[in-house]
Amino acid sequence: MSAESTPGPEIPGTPGSSGPRHRAKGRRRKDRKGHTGMKIAAWTAAAVVVLGGTGAGYxxxxxxxxxxxxxxxxxxxxxxxxxxxxxxxNILxxxxxxxSGSNQKLGGGADDGSARSDTAMIVHVYEGHKxxxxxxxxxxxxxxxxxxxxTDGKTYPAASGAMFNSAYSTAGAPCAVKTVESITGIRMDHYLEVDFSGFEKLVDELGGVKVTTTEDISDPDSHLDLKAGTHQLTxxxxxxxxxTRHGVGDGSDLGRIQLQQAFIKALVEQVKDIGVFTNPKKLYDLADTATKAVTTDxxxxxxxxxxxxxxxxxxxxSANMHMVTMPVQYDPADANRVLLDEPKAEQVWTALKNDKPIPASATKDTATGQADGVVTAG
Incomplete structure (x- = not known):
């Protein structure tokens, strides 16, 4: 059953729908730009927000x-x-x-149904939501x-010297949230999880994302092979x-984070120029994919x-989003691990607790990954 052929249901933005009409005005580029920044930080929230109204029925x-x-x-x-x-x-x-399933071919590893989290961000929205x-x-x-x-009530013991992403793989979303709160002393008001296979489908439905790479990026592990230049990424x-982590910078997770942050900016630029607001069917398909990809609190x-x-x-x-990496230093005992730079991290947590900007001193002289500038928007 499609959204086009089913009688009765209202697709937001179409004539007769109950959703706010301004969501359908794709030609107002200034409005779309103002609506995209925060949504892209959460990747899939873009498609959820542009629904503009719940409609009815099917x-x-x-x-x-x-x-x-x-x-x-x-x-x-x-x-x-x-x-x-x-x-x-504060949103984790x-x-x-x-x-398992479609994710297995994307992430490598065994088809054992185990869960991993390769990306984690704390999004702090300041008072006034601007x-x-x-x-x-x-x-x-x-x-x-x-x-x-x-969520099944099974308890797992505390662990010292564990990798951050082990929290999610051990006990799922509740443990990821609890671990972040224990590190930061900041309560997470909401939780948003994005499935990688859904993320891939969303990018395809948006028509790809245009980026420029300043050097070749080749990483068989992530099935990526890009020559230096401009690409419309599928x-x-x-x-x-x-x-990817092996194809750029120093090969660490920190380099991957720098690529992620660059991609988010490129995605912001892409979404603001896409006419999904003028195409109800495209809007519905995007929202359908997004809601399938999301787990929330x-x-x-x-x-x-x-x-x-x-x-x-x-x-x-996007201009009002400040993106940083949690202050860390390389572990002298293991080049593949990093340690929290506690004094500098405390500057970050204190700023967020007090709803203040993160000071530049908080990230000065911390480990970076050496991949800054490898990928840019457009």
Whole structure:
């Protein structure tokens, strides 16, 4: 059953729909640019926000049925950082795969159904929702992982010197959130997880993303082979780019993070020039793919609540997003691992707790990955 042939349901933005009409005006480039920045930081939130209205009947129930959610509050209980009531918000965004099905060919590894998280970002939305800071967390950071309980009620013991991404693979979303909160002392207000295979499909439905590489990038592990120059990346190539670590810089996860941040900026530029707002069918297909790719916390686990939440972020443009990597230093005992630079990291957490900009001193002389400038938008 398609959105075009089914009688009755209303696709947002079409005549007779109940969604806000301004969402369909694709020619107003200035409006679209203002709506894209924060959405792209979460990758799939773009397609969710541009719904513009839930419509009714089949369309609503189809999209609502796509969403998956996790009751983070129930899993973590009350032993959490205090919720700050200053108008700001903190969102943990993860990119994940399951090592099974369509993800297996994308990520390599065994087809054992195990879950991994290769991408993690804390998105801090400032009071007024006009600007945001994005702090990428290197997956290879050695941390003290707290005791965690998964959504089935099984408890896992705390671990010292564990890799950051082991929290997700050990006990899923609740453990990832609890670990971030234990590192930062900051309560995560929301959780948004993006499936890698869904991310690939989204990029393809957007028509690809245009980037320029200043050097050749070749990484068989991520199935990526790009010559220096300008490319319109397919979904598969885009996924390879945000996951590669051996083809650029010093070969570390930090270099991969720099590519991810560059790709996000390129994606912002791409979305603001795409006429999905003038094509209801394309808009529906994009939203269908996006909602299938997303797992959220239960507070925003429906199309209505997710849209309402994301609509409050529409005023954040890419120019008002400050992107940094959590301050770390290379582990002297293992070049493939990094250690939290606690004094500098504390500057970051203190700034976010107080809803202040992250000072430049917080990231000065920290490990970088040496891949800055390898990829640019357009």
């Amino acid at each position: 369309v609503y129930f189809k999209l609502n049925g796509n969403l998956k959610s996790v009751d983070i509050d129930h899993a973590l209980g009350t032993d959490r950082p205090t919720k700050v009531d200053n108008g700001s918000e 965004v993860l990119g994940s795969d399951t090592r 600007k945001a800071s994005v702090v990428s967390i290197p997956r290879d950071t050695l941390i003290d992982r707290p005791e965690c309980t998964d 979904g598969e190539q885009a996924l390879g780019l945000v996951r 239960s507070d925003i686990g429906s199309v209505n609540s997710l849209m309402s939440w994301a609509n409050g972020l529409k005023g954040i443009s």
